Amino acid sequence: MGRTGTTIRRVAGASAVALAAAAFGLASAQAASAQELTGDEVLMLDPVTVLATRTEEKVTDALAAVSAVRQDDLDKIMPTRPADVFKYVPGVSFSDRGDDPGSSINIRGLQDFGRVAVIVDGARQNFQRSGHGSNGQFYLDPEMLAEADVVRGPVANIYGSGAIGGVVSFRTKDTDDILRAGERWGVLANSMFASNNGRLLGSLFGAVRPSDTYDVTVGASYRTQSNYDNGLGVEVDNSGNDIASGLAKATFRPADGHEIKISGLTNRTDYDVGQTAASASAFDTKLQNDTASLRWRYSKPEDQLFDFDGSVYWTRTDMEQTKVGGSSGPITGDLGAKRSFKIDTSGFDLHNTTRFETVALRHALTYGVDYFKDEVETDDSTGASDMSTPSGERSVYGGFLQWKLNYSSWFELISAARYDGYELEGGGTSSEGDRISPKVTLGITPAPWFTVYGTYAEGYRAPAVTETLVAGAHPGYAAGIPSLFTFVPNPNLRPEVGKNKEIGINIRQDDIWRKGDALRAKVNVFRNDIDDYIDMYTYGDPVTWCPRAVPGCPPIPLVTINDYSLVQYRNTPKARIEGIEFEGRYDAGLWYLGVTAQWMEGRDVIEDEPLLSVPSDKFTTLFGLRLLDRKLTLQASWTAARYDDVPAGYTYTESYNLVDVYVGYQPTPDVLVHAAVNNLLDDYYLPYPVGQTDMILATAAPGITYKAGLKIRFGG
Structure with missing residues (x-):
């Protein structure tokens, strides 16, 4: 336990020191300016989430590793892509490429092929395309967002097959995000300019509520950026893009307690993917992502039998590419060759909560069913993409029952069971399983400010279409060089099963040093053992090549261009990922301090090799001041990250430091003028490890970037 114990002490110690410094600083501030602080209200918010248990609860009360990002957080982050949204959330990382605006979420070292369920307005996002990057992306402009919640680990097994890493739920803007209480109409406009070769954003949202029985919201945004420079001042090819998004929502309340919402979201992204190295192909890419959903909710405080939430949804992601760079070859084709990748996901999610009491016990039974179907369609004029991202269909279905028991205010028990099944077919191959x-969680609250809990939860992920059916040759480095290896399908893949053990602590205390201050903290220690973990394996004889087509070649010695000739997705008997997460914030009204930290280690238990997907250890602290009667906010943050155990054959940035600063002035509640500097130190770093044979495709993160924005709201 040498490294584990040392890191636990390091993370816990750093977090404790930071919060202790906050307490000491507050005491000093009180002594120096007690009169100034008297009567201040703390702006700390206890956000409410339903993500962990499908029942409303405060994040700091939830017996799970849950985090929430709200509009005030988004205003300070000024995000340009979804990865920015979670920059202060532990256990959440992104494997994003600079030349692809798509996002791939990593939670606790698990990502790709649905290991993290991504939900936008209740609709799953399951797009995947094989290539030199992540195997699972979604496309979403953060300007459309109102809030985001994340639960880490398979504790949210009520959300269906696949979420052995966790669940991320995004909610886009709605009427209540634009109108204030009593208003019948409102408009929200936002604009932002950023440096680093130019970035622009403009958005406009409008909402009307003619009566309390219905309301309508519409909005659109446009974002554009040129190629950015990394921390060395080097321009990153094809990192520019144009993103246009729109949404429309209509909400009806036909009777007391009933709400019906119709939502539509669209995203059009134009960009070039691929670097300009002589041997690398580049593709002009046009991506269309559309989501539609219908949701019916019924909830009345006096109705203990029914608290119902049901939704049906449809999502389509359609990517069309034209080759515009690189050498010609049988795999990627000639310049002008076309290919497309499309996935349609349709499904429904129905659940209800029934509440009752027996003697001194409070019960909440939540039960439901869900289903989704992925239809993957790949078309390539060369025929190669049909093999690496094969067409096929997958149906996933299930049901769950959860019992939540509370006694007084100090005891809580959550017990749940979920049934999952799947069917997969394509290319004459089929697979199924169930x-x-x-899941069981026990929480004890010995004092009003302190809760400790333990959880055992299992999750289940069915193999993806690509993992099962992928086939075909990978192109050589350049024209005339043979295929590097060949993908081999595996119809015998078994589903993954995550078995997570977790201990958590929730701390919530008000009025510590003075009336109105507040402390919130969550600590989680976990170990997730994944049986039959699916990973890519290499085997077969080396691939050789004669560099000169002249007589005697061979027997002139051949050049080995790859150590293996075959690649296949296979089940690893067991993988283990364990770690610690800390998330804390102290708010004194005039100033606040936040600390987040994560440490993780993941290994193939049988081979005793590190898992590539496990992110860096990371420590983040932020400090903010509220001045001029809270109209002026100043904030600075520092993030230190370090990789400690990466598989051989990968290039990575061992450690890096990111410093961000923010200033926001809000002369009225409806006007916000703000600015930020990201990567103030202009640090150069690769956000995640890259295979050494892929370095021509690697994209470092942006260097120093200045941002300025104006946000205006009005209504009546």
């Missing part, structure tokens, strides 16, 4: 996954 399983029951249990």
Whole structure:
């Protein structure tokens, strides 16, 4: 336990020191300016989430590793892509490429092929395309967002097959995000300019509520950026893009307690993917992502039998590419060759909560069913993409029952079981399976400010279409060089089963040093053992090549261009990922301090090799001041990250430091003028490890970037 124990002490110690410094600083501030602080209200918010248990609860009360990002957080972050949204959330990382605006979420070292369920307005986002990057992306402009919630680990097994890493739920802007209480109409406009070769954003949202029985919201945004420079001042090819998004929502309340919402979201992204190295192909890419959903909710405080939430949804992601760079070859074709990748996901999610009491016990039974179907369609004029991202269909279905028991204010028990099943077919191959996954959580609150809990939860992920059916040759480095290797399908893949053990602590205390201050903290220690973990394996004889087509070649010695000739997705008997997460914030009204930290280690238990997907250890602290009667906010943050155990054959940035600063002035509640500097130190770093054979495709993160924005709201 040498490294584990040392890191635990390091993370816990750093977090404790930071919060202790906050307490000491507050005491000093009180002594120096007690009169100034008297009567201040703390602006700390206890956000409410339903993500962990499908029942409303405060984040700091939830017996799970849950985090929430709200509009005030988004205003300070000024995000340009979804990865920015979670920059202060532990356990959440992104494997994003600079030349692809798509995002791939990593939670606790698990990502790709649906290991993290991504939900936008209740609709799953399941797009995947094989290539030199992540195997699972979604496309979403953060300007459309109102809030985001994340639960880490398979504790949210009520959200269906696949989420052995966790669940991320995004909610886009709605009427209540634009109108204030009593208003019948409102408009929200936002604009932002950023440096680093030019970035622009403009958005406009409008909402009307003619009566309390219905309201309508519409909005659109446009974002554009040129190629950015990394921390060395080097321009990153094809990192520019144009993103146009729109949404429309209509909400009806036909009767007391009933709400019906119709939502539509669209995203059009134009960009070039691929670097300009002589041997690398580049593609002009046009991506269209559309989501539609219908949701019906019924909830009345006096109705203990029914608290119902049901939705049906449809999502389509359609990517069309034209080759515009690189050498010609049988795999990627000639310049002008076309290919497309499309996935349609349709499904429904129905659940209800029934509440009752027996003697001194409070019960909440939540039960439901869900289903989704992925239809993957790949078209390539060369025929190669049909093999690496094969067409096929997958149906996933399930149901769950959860019992939540509370006694007084100090005891809580959550017990749940979920049934999952799947069917997959394509290319003349089929696969199916099912399983029951249990979950149990026990929480004790010995004092009003302190809760400790333990959880055992299992999750189940069915193999993806690509993992099962992928086939075909990978192109050589350049024209005339043979294929580097060949993908081999595996119809015998078994589903993954995550078995997570977790201990958590929630701390919530008000009025510590003075009336109105507040402390919130969550600590989680976890170990997730994944049986039959699916990973890519290499085997077969080396691939050789004769560099000169002249007589005697061979027997002139051949050049080995790859150590293996075959690649296949296979089940690893067991993988283990364990770690610690800390998230804390102290708010004294005039100033606040936040600390987040994560440490993780993941290994193939049988081979004793590190897992590539495990992110860096990371420590982040932020400090903010509220001045001029809270109209002026100043904030600075520092993030230190370090990789400690990466598989051989990968290039990575061992450690890096990111410093961000923010200033926002809000002369009225409806006007915000703000600015930020990201990567103030102009640090150069690769955000995640890259295979050494892929370095021509690697994209470092942006260097120093200045941002300025104006946000205006009005209504009546």
